Every structure is written in structure tokens, then in C-alpha cells.
Amino acid sequence: MTHIRLITPVITEGIRKLDDIAFLKSPTLEFSHVLLATGPSSIECEFDEALAVPGVAARALEAEKDGADAVIIDCMGDPGLGVARELVSIPVLGPFESSAHLAAMMGHRFSVVTVLDSVRPMLENLATIYGVADKLASVRVIDVPVLELEARITEVQAALAKEAEQAVLHDHADTIILGCTGFLGCAEAIRAHLLAKGLDVPVIDPIPTTVCLAEAFVKAGLAQSKHCHPRPRPKPVAGYDF
Amino acid sequence: MTHIRLITPVITEGIRKLDDIAFLKSPTLEFSHVLLATGPSSIECEFDEALAVPGVAARALEAEKDGADAVIIDCMGDPGLGVARELVSIPVLGPFESSAHLAAMMGHRFSVVTVLDSVRPMLENLATIYGVADKLASVRVIDVPVLELEARITEVQAALAKEAEQAVLHDHADTIILGCTGFLGCAEAIRAHLLAKGLDVPVIDPIPTTVCLAEAFVKAGLAQSKHCHPRPRPKPVAGYDF
Amino acid sequence: MTHIRLITPVITEGIRKLDDIAFLKSPTLEFSHVLLATGPSSIECEFDEALAVPGVAARALEAEKDGADAVIIDCMGDPGLGVARELVSIPVLGPFESSAHLAAMMGHRFSVVTVLDSVRPMLENLATIYGVADKLASVRVIDVPVLELEARITEVQAALAKEAEQAVLHDHADTIILGCTGFLGCAEAIRAHLLAKGLDVPVIDPIPTTVCLAEAFVKAGLAQSKHCHPRPRPKPVAGYDF
Amino acid sequence: MTHIRLITPVITEGIRKLDDIAFLKSPTLEFSHVLLATGPSSIECEFDEALAVPGVAARALEAEKDGADAVIIDCMGDPGLGVARELVSIPVLGPFESSAHLAAMMGHRFSVVTVLDSVRPMLENLATIYGVADKLASVRVIDVPVLELEARITEVQAALAKEAEQAVLHDHADTIILGCTGFLGCAEAIRAHLLAKGLDVPVIDPIPTTVCLAEAFVKAGLAQSKHCHPRPRPKPVAGYDF
Amino acid sequence: MTHIRLITPVITEGIRKLDDIAFLKSPTLEFSHVLLATGPSSIECEFDEALAVPGVAARALEAEKDGADAVIIDCMGDPGLGVARELVSIPVLGPFESSAHLAAMMGHRFSVVTVLDSVRPMLENLATIYGVADKLASVRVIDVPVLELEARITEVQAALAKEAEQAVLHDHADTIILGCTGFLGCAEAIRAHLLAKGLDVPVIDPIPTTVCLAEAFVKAGLAQSKHCHPRPRPKPVAGYDF
Amino acid sequence: MTHIRLITPVITEGIRKLDDIAFLKSPTLEFSHVLLATGPSSIECEFDEALAVPGVAARALEAEKDGADAVIIDCMGDPGLGVARELVSIPVLGPFESSAHLAAMMGHRFSVVTVLDSVRPMLENLATIYGVADKLASVRVIDVPVLELEARITEVQAALAKEAEQAVLHDHADTIILGCTGFLGCAEAIRAHLLAKGLDVPVIDPIPTTVCLAEAFVKAGLAQSKHCHPRPRPKPVAGYDF
16 A cells, blocks of 8 residues: 655645545555645745745655655645655655656657746746756746636636647647646646647646656655755754754 | 556567566556567667667557557667657657656766666767756766676676766766666665665666556556657558558 | 768659759769668658668668768658668768758758658757757748648748748748758759848758768768777577678 | 845854955945844755745845845855845845856856765756856865864865865866855965965855955846746745744 | 956947946046057957957056956957956956846846847857856847947837847846947836836846946956966967067 | 868968878869968967957958868867858858867767867867767867977877877767867877777868868858858958958
């Protein structure tokens, strides 16, 4: 039995349902899910991430203690990925890193379609650090505020589908990564829209994809290199319970 | 039940045993294995690969027809990877591409330790095309002819372990990819050698790792982009039964 | 007397005339030309290339045996370039590699105008492997099926000229490579169109250019590095006469 | 009068003296200095940085409120640089980013000599994100634990000087960045050692250099782009006083 | 007192006023200014630069002899930057190199807006050599001949502002470098235009920015690496007084 | 009849003999040769190059007026390459650019063996601008002053051969470019040394290679893009007869 712990790096109750990964449950795979005790209510900038990372660190330690086999940080900015990799020995995965590497295997160039223009520098920098910048065709955005997404979901899906189509036609992307976690049905809607336009382009839904990849790490007996991510030495700290 | 077909792209009976992936068998995962009907007896250069690829193409078509859920090309040069991706819709994976992307996620830089100096250009070019060249610290070789490997396995393991150690100490690798498929025990021996030197460095055994990744593709419902790898149009061909 | 052998890597009689290089014949330069005995009828994807390469290998060996001084593989995908370089010691050239390096010397950025969208990944990957990706401004296509080109040649020339103009004006190309071999007059037509628009941009016709470069290799006494491309060791092979 | 606020991103009293920048004080330039109220006692890994960043954020906001003209984060990992740039409009500088860009202007390649092997990935990643990876010849380390540095300062200086010499002779560096802030005299000692070996190589002492660059930003009326680093929108937060 | 010598690398009297840097004068900073005795009347191509560089060399030597603390070459092509760095030991700065590195620190991507299409290759090559090519979003031009600029200054400012806006909206630039030295008010006009469009994007005016950076070099005791830029050995020369 | 003009960009009589290209003379190929009227006596740094370029410009104009079909600048720094390309319409070639692009076609990585450490930055920057930096394995030097080369030719050949061998064994080069023009026999000596060590590595002698490539440009009807290298507009100049 492989047990995967999802850490949604915000404090907002109800923001995360597990419906999108329910189909992956099996006699050999189970999930658990936590929010943060301290941190931001949503993540839209580097400051939000900074407030989330100490909480992610605590949740990663807790996951290992609870016997989880792998940890997934449920946010496309992968906040705290390196930190959690230092703190634990079980594999820690982020959905953008995971999606980007699988997308790099699936075609020649991939694009990310997401909600806000302000995340472009972050995603481009991460793609560079992850080593896959040459495979990133573009980051395209629909410019809808995060808090309005749920209420305007039909409009959002249409806009994402249109940007995905533009990414294929104008940026020469052949694979699409959905750049927002937690919106049910978007991947299918974009895929269907592209197929209807004659574009047989896969759309990566980040969280289910990362769950499957995390299970692969566990089965293969692999995890982050502790030579690269050594466990921090104990030292005095003020303001945190570590 | 996920069914994975391994294609070993040579004609040599007995060169491939499935012992290294036996531990992955489960009620939900089964393997099948084929050699080529036409092709080389081993793969050591581009010419060998060229003679293997039409045979890999035939075996990939056959695998899809047989109902396999994914195909793995069992050679670190990933011969015929792009060709097979054109011919079928089920995911096709190569062990070098798979290992390189997972290694890129596991640390800052990875090295490949392998047997022959002549494969360096090929592996470096593949790493570039796969988009992970920035993560490749080095390709290190032990310079033992392929046909002598089995007879000199103890010496080979020691040499691979020594090169892996050099890769960590001098090339700043923190993750090692084993650059030869099919040698039982090498990954464990290298890992143990490095740990004994105080270097907590993971060693990727390519075939079991690729099997786990292939299963992840199948579970996540992903495969190569057919927009990037469209199915070839039928046309007259001489000398092949396609 | 320098003798250059052109290998057109398809089986289709009549597809190749030598009119475009007739002006290069001289008392010191002669050509010969062969098609393949086994292979595809045209080359439009990686699968077609895979079926061509064993035939190219046979023709390269034959060319060296026949006393040719250099070999040119007459296809912009350069299929079998590395393989032929392993098999023989005389220089082997491909028209895309040759054109790309000369274009890189002629200006700041070059574009390729060609017929089909599906060759973009292949050309971009080759440019990367050849080391000139930074000089490639764009690959632009006219989206006309190969088999309709001859019948629609006037339309094709106009479309290529228009894409070349767009490459100069929008992608900042200053040199154009014609991405289809064997269409008489296209290079001149594109060059004239650009000049008429006030754009003094050279257009590289790949095969005559590659012939001149092959002669330069022969005169300078240079060929591929056999240290990089060592001759394959003999070994059992099934299905091929090597 | 330009007022520069140094934020030393740890909680440890006495770790930072201002002797190394005292020579820069003038009727037009003054400094102030703060430690963190919450955070780690030293910074040696990503986890330490994560605990520092919320404290840096608070200190950056305070600096702007106090009327400082610029902020410097006093650590070679530049922790919180992007976060502080979001929160305030006055220029925020980090010593590694500043030193790397000046070094890039001073020669062909620069090396960083620092104390611990574990910071190599971080410094290499930062150089990549900062856009100057092509100018980084090497990161060289002396492998002395941070807490032993002060007690072994003579040995440390000698080791740094030796690594700097190796960087020039073997890695072709022509400019050296001192990769530890706060060690008085190291830059001069390394420079003198290199000169004695006939190597006229400048050595960048990060904090004084960053102070001078911060003053240049203020004088030129420049600061981080708020289009790139927009001020975070207010939202509920748990566990922090923002 | 820091004394900065500006060398305007042309022979044309009156082309350079110091109004744009007058605000930087202080009891501790003074400027002097020279034109060339031999060279071109303006710089618009590589040939013009070639005729300027020997004159720049003479003026750099003279500046050091006159006791200047730093030299600035007043042209966005930075002509003679490497040459002057060989000849003298005081810091030599060029406005494009200086602006590009500061812009790289200020945001994710910068664009240069300038007057002539023909300078794009030069600026892109310099950005590559300077190591900041990854940070250059685009070079945009207004296509107005240099000699008509002064007479059409209102039109020029409007065109530059429009291109800057396009660079932000379409090329994802967040920082703008003004690619023409000596046009008073352009930086402010572009900045104001962008702010009016809701784009809080800094605009770098190259010469005042480079003056401030030169002063920072002097204060920090830094200059070009003489290991990289060694003083030329004396040798016979024809046609020049060196 | 193709007429190629060699411009040796120094003033020193007797430094250039044409023995190394005598074997290329034929009924269809002739050479002429000039030195500079103004310029340096040798080229060892950027300052020397700056003094040579105006003289190269004059000689390039003269060559075109004299009816030459192509111009070669006889120095591995390619001084004035871009300038001469602006001034004339006949092809202008430099030996480093030419050798680097041919070497890039011949193998996976090439190394340059040359005389002085101080040219490394220049050669590396040129390789980057030429677009072939990824193919450059290393620049290796023997550290013998230029003026002592002729007297110590046996020692020089041995040292170059040894560095070439090191480049193959340690830097993984498979092709060698001789980085000094005009030393008769060095290419053959290095090639023979490498063969004797079992290394079948081609050695490019830059000037004969560039002559052959220049002839290829002429035959193919190609030259530099005048869109990239437009002819300078006439304007007042002081100190030069242009």
C-alpha cells in the first residue's frame, strides 16, 4: 500500500477537494490531505509563498512521521519543494516540476495556460532551474482574478481552451499543462476543445499526474538525492517550533 | 491490469532476463518481452541503431495490436523512440529519456556511468534534445568492451562504482544513472560503494525505473502528443513489410 | 577530378533531376546519382527516415567502393548522416547541416522556409545538435502536401516567397534557407521577391550549396572525425546484407 | 543624504559588525543595521532561508517606513530578495546578485570562493536566474563548518586564497567573488596572495560592493520594476503579523 | 572627489550636452567631456565603430594621464570598451553594458527601444557576450534616421513610448532601456506614457545610470580585471601615434 | 577563374608566405596577398586588433575594386570581419569563423590549440557570437610568446601536439583547430602525433581550409547578407581616407 500525502499550502478550508484524484484510488494506493496551520489564504506572489513555506516544512516532517510514502505540495509554484526535500527522506514532488518533465517527454514544446500574468516570471524561472526551459514554448494567461474563478468557471474554461489553442497554433506547443490546480474538468474541456479544432494535443492535469509520478518514485525505490538536499543541522531558531 | 511490453532491440537470444523487474510484478502490472526479428546482435554505434529501428517499429505496432498498454525500448540509446511514438498511440518510453528526467528532479546534476567512450556524443546529444543538458554533469566510462562485460562482472562493478564516486567528487553529480541496461546488481553495488564513502547518492537502474514511469503514464491517461508525433501516411515502401 | 555521389534517400524513380547543379560541372568536378533499392517513396516523418537509413548506409559504402570523393545525402532531414560517417572515410555531407552552417556565417539569424509543419521539431532538433540553434530565427511552412507540390509550383513559389518575407520582417531573419530540395527555380524566385520588397537577403539553395561545400572538404583534405565516428565492428546481423 | 538599511537575516547578536563598510561613510551616505526578530541563527541551507524570509519581509517593510533609501539583505544566498522587492518600492539589493553582475562586467569569467559544498547548487541556480550563468567559471569551497570559521580565520584565509588561485589557474576565472559576508580582511588577503603569484585579479568583497551599488541605484532614481514585483494584495494570513 | 571622464566617440562638435547628468554633480563628483580628434561624425554601423575605436583608445589613455577616476564611452554600442580596458587601470564603463546589467537586476526581462533596425544584431551580440542574453526580451526600433531625430523629437518620443508599451504588453518586458544616448527627456516621457497606461515600468536613461555606476566602481575600489584585460606590450605601429 | 585576396592584417613584411596554400593553386583558382599600410606589427590583443581594422577596411575595398572574388582576413581573431562585410559585396571570410563551422560539422566537439592564454576570452566570445559555443570543447595554449615562435618551432610543434592530445583525452575533443596561422607543418605534425597515439583526429589548418571554403562561397554564388551587413552611408570622417 502506497500512501501519498497532499499538502495544500494555504489555510483556507474547503479550497481543496480530492475529486480529481478519486479515480486513482486502489487497493494499493491511498491519499491523505492537509492544509497549513500557518500561512496565507491563497498563493499569488512570492510573498504568499514565503509565508507558506515554513508551514509546508512542518507538514512535510509530519507526513514522514505519519508514515506517508511520498509528499506532494499542491500548488503550481511548488513552494517549499527544496526545503521539504531537505527535511525528509521520502520523495517530495511538486506539480509544476512533475508536469514539466513529463510534458518534456511527450512532445517537442509545451505551454502552460494559467490565470494570472504575474506568475510568468516565477514559472519561467522554475522551468530554467528544473532544466527544461528549452522545452517551454510559452506561458499564456487568461487574466481572471483567483477569487473570481469558481464563480466564472464556464467563462474560465472557455478562456483557457482558447489560450491553449493559441499556444498550439502560434507558439508551436504540442502539449498543454494546466497551470491551475483544483479546477475540476478543465483538462477535459481544453482537450475536447483542441480535438474539435483538429489538434490532437494532450492536456496535463497536474495533481493526478503528480500522484501517479509519486507512486512511480515509491515503487522504483527512488527519492530526492540526500547528497544534494542534506538534512539541516539543528540550531537555535526564533519564532518557529522546529 | 497494466500490460507493459519490453522491446529489446537486438536479435540475440538470452541477452535479456527480466529478473531486475521481477519485484515490480503485481496483480495490476504484468510484462511481456520480445527481441527483434531483424536487426543487430548488439548496439554500440549509430549504424547498429539504424539496423535496429525498423525492427523496433514493427515490434511497437505489434505491441499495440497485442493490447499492450505501454512500450519500453530496452536500450540506453533509446533507438526508435520517435519512430515508435509516430506509429502507435500507447505511451512509448526509452530508459535514457526516462532516467534523465527523473534524475533531473532528484538533484542538481546527474552523471551517467557507462561502458564505452563512443556513446558519449550520442548521450550528450540526446540529453540536449530531451531538454536536460543543463542537468547533465558528466558521462563517465569504464572502457570495457560489451562482449567482455558478463565475464568480468566483478571488475566492471568496481570500475563503475569508482567512476560514480569520481562523478560525485569531481563533476559535482549528486545522482547517478547506470548507463548499461541488463546488468543485475550494478545499481545496488554502486549505491553501496558510495554510501560506504559517505556519499548518500541515489543510483537509477534504468529499466525498473522506466517500467514504473510507464505505469504512471498509463494510470494518468497520458501518452506522447500525437500532434508532435502524427501517424505516418501510408505510401509505397521497398524492402520492408509495412 | 573530384567525384561527388548524391544519394537521394527514396525509391521513387524520376523524383530527382540534376538540373539545379548542372552549372557546377567542370573539368575538375563530376557528379553521380543513385536512389535507394530499399526504403520509402518519400520522406515526411521519422518513420520514413528510419526506413531510408539502412539503404543510405548501403549506398554510402558503395560510393566509397566506387571511388567517390564525397557523399551527399539529398534530403533536408539529413537521414543517415551519422551512420554514413561511421561507415566510410570520405566526407559525408547533409544539405541541412551544410546550409545551416553557411547561413550562420552569412548573417545574424537565418530562417528555413519549407512545406510541412510536421518537420519543425526535426529541423529545430537538428539545428540544436549541429550547434547553430542560436542562429535559427524561425522555421516557416506553407502547408502544402508534398505530393501536390509539383502540380502547384507557381502557388508554392509565391507562398514560399511570402513566408520568407515574413521571416525577414517579423522574425528578423537576414538569410533564408530553402527547406525543400529539388524544386527548380524556387531560390531565385524567393530572392527576386525579397529584392523587389527592398530586402537584400540571400537565399540558400541547399543542394548546389552542399555540392560546393563537399568539394571544399575534398580540396582541403578534410572529412568527418573518425575518432567521433569510428567504423562499426563486424557483428551478426539479421535481415540486412551488411 | 542616502540612508541604507542592512538586514542581516539571522537572530544571532554580534554576528555582524559594520567595520568592513565604515570606510564608505560620508556626509552623504549613512547606514543602519538590524537583525531578525524571528528566524534562524545562521543560514546554511534552504530550510534556514525559509525561516529567515518572513523576518526579512518584516524588516524590509520597516525599513521603508523608517525612511531608508535602499535595503540590503546581508547574506550571499540573497534570501527574500524577490519577496522584499514586492513589499517595498525602495531598491532592494542582495550581495550575490550585485557582486555577480559587477563581476560579469569586470572580466570574462568569475569564480566564487566560499565555505561549504552544500551551497553550490543554490549559487549556481541563482546565477542562472540572475542571467549570468555563462560568466560563472566555478564555485570553489574550503569545506570548513561555518561555526569554526572565526576561530580558524588564518587557516580559512589561506584556504580561500589557495582556492582562488586554483580558480584562476584551472577554471580560467579572472575575477573572484568572496562568497562569505562578514569576514574582515579576507578580500585583501586573497588579492595580495594572487598578486604575489603574478595574478592581477580583482576580489569582490560583497557587502561594501553592494553598498556602493545601492547608492548608485538611489542616485540614478532606479529601483526594482514594480511591474515585475507588484505589491501583494491584502488577504487573511495565519501565524504572521502582516 | 571622483572625476569621471565622458568620451563621446565622434568628431561632431555640439552633439553632446551634459544637461542630462547635471543633476548628479556634487561636491564629491565632477565630470569632464571630450570628443574624438579622429573618427566618424556619427556611429550607425560597425565601420563607424572601427573608425572610432583608435580615437577612443587615445582618449582613454589621456583620461588616465589627466587623473580621471573612471572613463565612460558615450555610445550605446560601447565601442572600444575592451580596448580601453586594456590600456588603462581605472574603470572603463559602457552605457549598454551598464544598463543591461542593472536592468537584469531590476526585473525578469528588459527591452531596448532604439532608433534603427540595423543595430539589433550588434545589441543582441553584446547582450550575449555580456552574459545577459537570457534577460533581453526584445530590441524594438522606431526606424527614424539619426540625423532627423532632433528635428522630429516630439514624434520620436511618441514612437519610443509606443514601442516601449508594445515591449511590455507583447514581449513581456518589465524594464525598458532607452537605446539612444543624448536625447533629453525621452526617459521621463516614456515612463510617464507607460504609467498612464497602468504599467509601472522603470525606464533606464543610460548615461546618468552609467555615471552612477562608475562612481560605485570607484568608491568600491573596483575596476576591470587586468588579468583579463592585460596592458598591451609596446610594438611598432604604422599610422597611429601610440 | 576565382581570385581570392588574402589580407594579412599587420604591417610586418615577410611574416606571411603562401607556401601553405600553394597546393591549392589551379587553372581555376588564384591568390593575391597584401599587408596593411597602417596598423600593428602583430596581433596579440584587442588594442592591436583595433589598430588593424581600419587598414583591413581599406584593403577590403581595394580588393573588391581590384576584381577579387573573395577576401580572407589572415588572422585567427578575424579582425574587421563584420566591417569588411559591410563595405563590400564579395564574400569576406575569417579563418576562425570558417574553421569553427567546419569543425562543428566534422565531429561532436572541437578544441583550439594556440599560443597565448590571453586569446581565450576572444576566441570563446567569437565562438559564442558565431553560434558554435556548444561545440567548443576547450581552448588550450602552450604559452610561448609570438615573437619566439619561429626560433623555437620544433619545441612549439611538440607542445601543440601535446596540448592537442590532452584536448582529445581530457576535454573529449574529436577535432582540432590549429589556432595560429602561418606555421608551416604544424597541422601535419599534430595529426601525425595523434595518429601515433591511436587517435584518428583531424587537424584543421585554418588558412588552406578558409581558401577552400571561400571558393565554395564563390562557386555557390553566396556571400554575406547585405540585409545584415548594409553598406555604410557616406559621412564626414576625420583622420582616415574613406
